[in-house]
Amino acid sequence: MERKTTKHFFCLLALGFILGISSCYYDNEELLYSNAPCDTTSTFSSRIAPLVQQQCASGCHEGANPSAGLLLTTYDEIKACVDNNNKFANSLTGANGASIMPKGTSGLSTCDKTAIQAWISSGALNN
Numbered sequence: 001m002e003r004k005t006t007k008h009f010f011c012l013l014a015l016g017f018i019l020g021i022s023s024c025y026y027d028n029e030e031l032l033y034s035n036a037p038c039d040t041t042s043t044f045s046s047r048i049a050p051l052v053q054q055q056c057a058s059g060c061h062e063g064a065n066p067s068a069g070l071l072l073t074t075y076d077e078i079k080a081c082v083d084n085n086n087k088f089a090n091s092l093t094g095a096n097g098a099s100i101m102p103k104g105t106s107g108l109s110t111c112d113k114t115a116i117q118a119w120i121s122s123g124a125l126n127n
Contacts, residue, residue, distance in 0.1 A: 038111035040115045041118070044119065047119075051108075051116070055101075056101065057072045061073070078124075082120055088116075094107075
């Protein structure tokens, strides 16, 4: 009986070790590399559009029935949201009672928020 208990103990130990190692994969890059520079001079096409596609449009704000009836798949749709009482910027920080987006997360990284705010502040141009 002692042999079986020892075998279970080593199996659980090995499983715990594997889970412990794999959990390191999801470390927050922003926390790990907080001294890394944040590029806020990016253009709409090089930084903002891909970011919005990945974090906002994909799965929520695209298609026939976008979340909250808000499409964010083209420059004109995103710009309209920016121009709508700063609805786009408010969703980044939760300002003015807006829900922080993307839903179910703590929001975008500080660098991504800063890049979007810089793009909006510079006129939210399509470049």
